[in-house]
Amino acid sequence: MSTSAFKIYCPSLTEYKRREARVVNIGDLPLGGSYPIRVQSMTTVDTMDTMGSVEETLRMVEAGCEYVRITAPSMKEAQNLLEIKKELRKRGCEVPLIADIHFTPNAAELAARIVEKVRVNPGNYVDKKKFQVLEYTDAEYQAEIERIRERFRPLVQICKEYGTAMRIGTNHGSLSDRILSRYGDTPLGMVESALEFLRICEDENYYNVVLSMKASNTQVMVQAYRLLVQKLAAEGLQPYPLHLGVTEAGEAEDGRIKSAVGIGTLLEDGLGDTVRVSLTEPPEAEAPVARMLIDRYTNRAAEAKPIMPLAADATNRAKLSGISEAQEQNIPIDPFQYHRRHSHEVLNLGGQNVPRVLADISRLPQLEYADLRCVGHLYSAFLDKFQMNDLGADFIYTGQRPVPFMLPNGLKELVDYSAWLDGGKREDHYPVLTQSEYAVAAAKHPEANFVFHNLESLTTAALEQLRLDRTAVVILYTDNAHAMPEIRRAFFRLMNFGITNPVIINRQYPEQAPEQTQLYAATDVGGLLLDGLGDGVVLSTEKLPDADQATWLQRLDSLNQLSFGILQAARTRMSKTEYISCPSCGRTLFDLPETTAMIRRRTDHLKGVKIGIMGCIVNGPGEMADADYGYVGVGRGKIALYRGQEVIKKSVPEEAAVDELINLIREDGRWVEPVKLEEQVGA
Structure with missing residues (x-):
């Protein structure tokens, strides 16, 4: 074997x-x-x-x-x-x-x-x-x-x-x-x-x-x-x-x-x-x-629609002695250990960069400075400047209607290929092409060109074109109900043919309950990220009939937060505090939901810090193995505070425990004072 x-x-x-x-x-x-x-x-x-x-x-x-x-x-x-x-x-x-x-x-x-x-x-x-x-x-x-x-x-x-x-x-x-x-x-x-x-x-x-x-x-x-x-x-x-x-x-x-x-x-x-x-x-x-x-x-x-079998890639690859085409040499990942797919860098995508968030705002009825708040970029009219929060999108896609004002520093804009051509091939706009447009495009951006692909369009000719173009970034999508496996299969095809272009995972969902979109996107995108697949993510929803500006802004804000939440849950990009809190049971020694909410209110600005909140010692230092700090019930009204798996304070009165937790974080030089929203934007 x-x-x-x-x-x-x-x-x-x-x-x-x-x-x-x-x-x-x-x-x-x-x-x-x-x-x-x-x-x-x-x-x-x-x-x-x-x-x-x-x-x-x-x-x-x-x-x-x-x-x-x-x-x-x-x-x-x-x-x-x-x-x-x-x-x-x-x-x-x-x-x-x-x-x-x-x-x-x-x-x-x-x-x-x-x-x-x-x-x-x-x-x-x-x-x-x-x-x-x-x-x-x-x-x-x-x-x-x-x-x-x-x-x-x-x-x-x-x-x-x-x-x-x-x-x-x-x-x-x-x-x-x-x-x-x-x-x-x-x-x-x-x-x-x-x-x-x-x-x-x-x-x-x-x-x-x-x-x-x-x-x-x-x-x-x-x-x-x-x-x-x-x-x-x-x-x-x-x-x-x-x-x-x-x-x-x-x-x-x-x-x-x-x-x-x-x-x-x-x-x-x-x-x-x-x-x-x-x-x-x-x-x-x-x-x-x-x-x-x-x-x-x-x-x-x-x-589900049929997905190209793995063996299909083997016909164009060197055969390994004694292994048939149908065997697993076509699985180019290790399912038991995390390794990120090797990709070369285009702009700030791929290579050693964290996965990026692309926000699709192309369907907004109109766009003004303040509207970029929905993708994490806050505008102050008083200072006439932008401030990006920890959930600020890296790219926006505006389709046929480029933004009519100067964007905040660091935010990059993608437009449809025809809009890029009509706009004079601006270097601060990056074109998005269909596969058919890309195949025959005479003019391309010198730095980055974004190309829509699905598994079916990744033909041998298309793969060869990608291999020869170091500026190409693939936006990978599917309309298959069996979505995550089909996109994963497309990644396997790219990897089996040695294609190292960065790939953005694109998932679009129908109008449905927000919680459904939340769970489905976390499954589809998160499952790929766990296997080291994906240099970025873009989530979108079908056009909402009769939706006004406020409804669209709310939906875009939700999708943007969801994108960052998935990246964090998959441990591929830490953009906010992470709380490892148990679900409570008959052993719990304090009100877990209330305590968790209180700790969150006071610490949710500590980007990348992981705090474990455990109701009893059974779910204590072991269960929060990943946490930087721990808050653990050890008796009625008594809390133990941990740094990693080491207990630092053994019996802190519950009413003082959150303050002591913050003091512990402060001692380690990881505490920063929270900044109010009005201070962020200078209002």
Whole structure:
């Protein structure tokens, strides 16, 4: 088998085919196989509050949850699951319940006799994380595996006896010191952490298992799930169902975008059997987002147009000895490790530049200085000058109507090719050409020419023309319902033919609910960015009938913010503060939504700083592995503050904790005073 065959991680990269997982029975609602992709969430009420847990569960079910998870951090909470279940059944609610276990095997063993499924985290079910660097010989490491086996086997046997399902749920931030010592803080470490427990299950002939690989970092999360699927197949293990989720995604628009980037990328390739969207909001807000992500694939296979197979590129490339055209040498990316596609620089696109944002304002009924606020460029009439905020677009496309005034410094304008010719081929305007215009164009801009292409138009002749033109920038689009895979396939074609021109990803959406556009764009563009594909993004919407200036400006502002949000969620361009906040549960020691909003109000101007906000120590220093600073509940009214994974202050009164967090950031020289909008523009 060639090394390229190891890149296979999904049924198809060009057709929509859902991975056929083993069926796992969870109460009366099976998971996997050909059953629908299920929606689930987790309660936030204290598990000892029986009636509160019941009422919240009923609201979640009403919102669309098909499974409900409840934390059981100790024996008393595990026992009270029985009372919650009795009350739910008395009220006619048959939703399967899942017990969430971390550090307490005895609580898991009790809960497995009560509920339909238990979730265990292999990073802390047996091991206690101390952030120590350990060294093991092979014999010592195997002895640790045997120790885990003896502690884990009783739960497996109970689950077998009671017909209880299990999720082995790895979290990026809670890998054990032992795993980190051998595999590092990597997707491979996440996968091996789960497989150690899974092999024990298979040795006991227990197969009612679901797997998850959660991380707040979307790149790590997607790579880990892909590697898990590949490893299961390579080891001849069962194709277990996958529970998809981005942990600690956050709140509001940022949380939804990050969730869609991670979850949507996997759904596009047919991976995933149940979805939990983790938002720092009431749990009933999560299910509709998950459902919107899932429903996009209900008719995907029927609606999708055929995509050129990967083997088509091989006919014009050098053959590798012993590998047929249909094998995976035509996948020019590593799906398990981030590498950005090599491109040469044109203007400030490609090369080592961060991905750029292009705003399509060509449909605005009119354009005045103040209107550029919608793309992040604020005009002060008092000073007669522009100020760009952190979400300032890099390019604007004005189509047939060039801007009639001087643009702010650094903002570049693209116009249609005919408008560029009619305007005297101005050097401060960059032409946008259709592929047919580009093929015969006698006049071109000396620095940059933007060319629309889709997969179909990337013929051998077109590819050769691009190769010879160092000024060409490709704007890649599709009208295929299976959009992300077709654009990815176009990237593969460019890469397989050695084309290094920068590429801007173009997605246009019909008039639909703003949240749909938010989730769909995050999936389509984010999935490509996670694979290192794309030097820029332009999002647009179909022409709104009867839309006035204010409506268009609002829509453009939303799309511009969405573009930057996707780049940030994919970890390719940091333009604002990032909040890694857990979704709350019965372990939470403070009001997470309120606290998160308060911290955001005071710190959301700290560009590129990552702040973890965790409700308890279980979701503490480990789960916020990516954060620069951490705010963690350690007791009622008590907060621990972290720098990275190091606790700096252990028991800060909650009322003083935000001020102390800011002081910590200030000590590190990363604090800047917020600038009011009127000061930005000198009003």
